[in-house]
Amino acid sequence: MNTDKQLLSKAKIVVVGNGMVGHHFVEEMAKNSDYQITVLSAESRLAYDRVHLSEYFGGKTAEDLAMTTPEHYDELGVTFKTNAKVTKIDKVAKCVTTESGATYHYDKLILATGSYPFVPPIPGKDQDHCLVYRTIDDLEDIANSAKVSKVGVVIGGGLLGLEAANAIKQLGLQTHVVEFAPQLMGVQIDGGGGRLLKSKIEELGVQVHTSKATNVIEKGDKCRYKLCFNDGSELETDLILFSAGIRPYDNLAREFDLAIGERGGIVVNNQCQTSDVDIYAIGECALWNNFIFGLVAPGYAMAKVAAKHIGGVTGTNGELAEFTGADMSTKLKLMGVEVGSIGDAHGKTEGSLTYTYENQPEGVYKKIVVSADKKTLLGAVLIGDTSDYDTLLQYMLNAIELPEAPEGLILPMAADKPTLGVDALPDTATICSCHNVTKGDIIAAIDCGAVDVGQVKSGTKAGSGCGGCAALVKSVADNEFEKRGLVVKKDICEHFAYSRRELFDIVSVEKIKTFDELLSSHGRGLGCEICKPVAASVLASVWNDYILKKPHLSLQDTNDTYLGNMQKDGTYSVVPRIAGGEITPDKLIVLGQVAKKYNLYTKITGGARVDLFGARVEQLPPIWKELIDAGFETGHAYGKSLRTVKSCVGSTWCRYGVQDSMSMAIDLEHRYKGLRAPHKIKFGVSGCTRECAEAQGKDIGIIATENGWNLFVGGNGGMKPRHGDLFATDLDDETLVKYIDRILMFYVQTGDRLQRTSVWLENLAGGLAYLQDVIMKDSLGITDALEEQMATIVGSYQCEWKTTLADPEALKRFQPFVNSDKGDSNIQFVTEREQIRPARDEEKIAVTIIDATEKEAVAEDA
Template sequence: AIGECAAWNGSIFGLVAPGYQMARGVAALLCNETAEPFMGADMSTKLKLLGVDVGSIGDAHGSTPGARSYQFIDETTASYRRLVVDATGKHVLGAVLVGDNSYYDTLLQYMQNAIALPAEPASLILPSSEGAPTLGPGALPEAATVCSCHNVTKGSICSAIDGGCTDLGLLKSQTKACTGCGGCAGLLKQVFEHELIARGVSVDKSLCEHFAYTRQELYALVRVEGVITFEELLAKHGRGHTGCDVCKPAVGSILASCWNQPIMDASLVPLQDTNDTFMANMQKNGTYSVVPRIPGGEITADKLIAIGVVAKKYDLYTKITGGQRIDLFGAQLHELPDIWAELIEAGFETGHAYGKSTRTVKSCVGSTWCRYGVQDSVQMALTIEDRYKGLRSPHKLKFAVSGCTRECAEAQSKDVGVIATEKGWNLYIAGNGGMRPRHAELFATDLDDATLIRYIDRFLMFYIRTADKLQRTSVWREGLEGGLDYLKDVIINDSLGLGEELESQMQRVVNRYECEWANALKDPEKLKRFRTFVNDKRPDPDIHFVQERGQRRPIMAAELNLIPVIEEIA
């Protein structure tokens, strides 16, 4: 017996790595070979529970005599971090992470390899800032475990490279690293590339096996050559005949950023991921959410009633989001066209909540209502959202406009933030919440309306042009050579002579905007996609519903057997 079927010293190990460790012992026993007996296992792991990232490392509860803890709570992002160190304050004993696992790999290496802590141990769990300690792949010892599932160390990776392995896919095959849970993918890539560079080997930055180019290079090829289909780009600059799940979404995003054609067109649909394919966010139970655009959070009574009518008719779970919108959950695939037909008739359009594109422009009520407001923040939010709605980019974009320095719209945590002054607008860029919270940076001050829009045009198109795939503006900005001063020189001073070109490219996207759902509803062929079964209009028989806090919640058939048990326990 191995894994969760086996109890050792009264303990059961519900992780894959201890199971593999036990399996190695069983295999050795069956083959009459000697092997180290199982002596317990490191239960460090990171998981996603009910949509929330959690991580546990080593002595997470601080039960070691003399252990001391550092804790950090960020209520704005609903994240919690606890670092447990030994009595000397020199080594990590364990850690707890809730809401943000981006610190996991670094803390795990400190614990597993007894790496000496910095002078201020708390800096390891505080938000990143200038001068914060980092643990790069070069600082890891040879014995450092990179893949805990298969017990692959940095030394094993180095041995494979010394043996001639210069391909990441081949490295995974040879060492089994990243073939278990996949949680070590980021660290494995960093170590692999660092060791190749250290040996004087050039690192291949190809997007994938089909394109020997980076995302930025492919963007330039599409823009300069006027490429409008994936097939054309693959034929001219790629290899193979079909592409893969890496290059297809990346090229699909590039084509949308450049030409803004309807993503449901027959030639573009195969490039989209699940959410874009059905123009809705798929939820964990197989249903979808519907998010109509509510520019700037401003909505009429009639439109509020229309949302209520739709939610009641289709029995949808409703929730007001942090971006001043109303989310409708629990829609089944075949219901999406009918729901959107009613919403569009009421004056709504798609909110692009499913796309790597402009999501929301949050606003306060500004000078129209607020006694502190110095500019009409609602009107500016409407202007910005109307201009950039539908703009596809390497990652999602969030905006906010505050009517004064009291910052009720929280503009300084957005990709693009605008704050009113008595003389105009202050522009902030490259902030975001989420996995790696980052405060936006003040970019320009006291701008008039036209100049503000011009700078945002240039900033967004320059980001789209030069960022890597799935790279937020914050990460892109941190890796930008020359930093904020360089970016100001490009956008404000037009040091590269790209200003007019970036503005005209943005204007082309703006001019071509069309509500994607309105476009799909006009085309019977596109509507055929919205069926659970290709040849049958029946709904998904595995989706069921229960009542929760006065609203209907979807539940999968497999969960139905748990309901009597839960009710009995309650």
């Protein structure tokens, strides 16, 4: 055994084919540096993601789909040749020869040649514009043909056929699907599911023709071709796409005498060895147990088994790695229609029983197949709603005993719908079937030091295949973190073992009004710069006191204390509110006069307001007095609160505006100004779908429609841009405001410290649909309370600057020194583009001189 292994460790491995499975094998094998790996690919490209091929038409490039790069293979020490089709295997001399005559010696040969699309032998099939859907080159052909075509037909209504149909529909063709069988996706789903799927796909504008066999392809009358069916009917089309199943690429094996199945496929054993023990076959070219697996997950599993077998990797008891078949369950979105298929979807198991739920108006079909004793789940079909997929799959894969009334698993609104906690899953439960990652693997990754979901994913590859298991991976990992007390740490700081949300509940329920009360009852120590502003924000959200009231004063960040934004030199900027960006010429003149008088650097902000920089603390009160006398109010640019509502002029001026976005923006800005939140909040209101206010990039985005307003939630610019999610459509003014009241207050109550709405929404368990339920269907029964709380806050608004100016005690804070009337001599400016900017260190001059010039400057102004 040992000598064997040593000999093998110097072995040369040649991999024929660089599809997804061939590439996976390379990655697995390259973990062991004792092997010299050579990849020979007939295609011009290295491995790319065929599962997401249709996204090529959605704007993804070949680079986006690539699974590896020449540089990556160089790093792994893998030799590779593209355009190198292997034409000869010499089993005795153990070498392969390519088309160009190059010869490569191997100790172990891997055939990962994949499959090719089956084109039925219909007369006329070999003409131009009769294409297949398999490689990026095929897609380019399809795109070229579509440019000169109006109608397209896909022959084959299986999974790939429907993807292909989606692709040509995206290219703007009038699209048909022709299927020989009486239903679509006959392999994965049952008749009932097929019926619903057909009607949903037809709703999307794709015509489906089932039970049609094509006899011949002839020259068309209106289009380029016409399909003549065996029932006498015809269908005119310009482009024909064959997607009638796959056939294994086994010709090389066939020609050089490896065992081949009756209907094709290279016969392999449980270690994926062919009839020649030094030659392995994996993926869609391999026939295991008389079965070809046309999905990527089983291919990956074969790649792993072959790599382990070659590397001599055995289990803890010395057992060989084995391929033992694969679960063919699948969940996907076809043209926006959710489809899920699990296990024995057709109920072929003897004695099996089925439960079916169908909701035609909403287009949902769910069926489960259970064993005769109703104890185990055998299979399921889900159309239109696959939210139960993960749970059902785990029941099936792990033979978890079903609840007494299994139908509860698929019935909507079943009050006691059994949810399968991740705790209930055994360690062997497969979480990610693409990469065959079990719950145990995830736990092992955490044992090895992964401390967040991101690290778990990169360590195990879980969730990096089709991505369907992402939510499940997160909950398994989070559950494990929590068990270890390595809690997805929600404590805000060392002084409070609570999250912001928990503090919010404590403050409201226990009617706590000050930080001192909160600290003595629920915290420890003196507090810090993290918990104090959080407490200030929560107290402000619940009670809406003046934030500079004595007990709250010391809690505020400097920006809130001085009601301005501190700049790098310790001066502040001044931003009055200009609601909706609308300002009278007189007010604009006042801004200019104030800026000039106090020599402030002046800039228009991204939020359509004016920012005045370089105000010393002692200048803030006189500046604000002048502004408030002229009718301005604070803009809260310093607060974790509503900033701006950006707007276009809307129907008042614009030729295209369909609603008065300007009035709406101003009303909303005045309604929510001063509201304290976990982080700043920005709004946008656009008067038509041209979206000039960029509302979809805001926390709350509103876009006018002919019938009212569309509401978007959770948009963000900045560090991690995100488009808002469409929350509701065609709302009237009153409903719009009602929903925003509820959403904002729900965010204020439940958001984490410094969590923008975008991240908040992404982290809400249940996401957008959950938020919609809470806000629009009142699933938590809290909407009245949310509205009431918002009404209290709206009703108790005060301009913080106005209050401050009227309070001599508060104004004391704006004196720079308690024992002197001087100013800070370290604050110095130089001129650039006719305005001031802070002096750099090397530009600063001695203190006494600057004092003199400043006095002169002040004198001039006076």
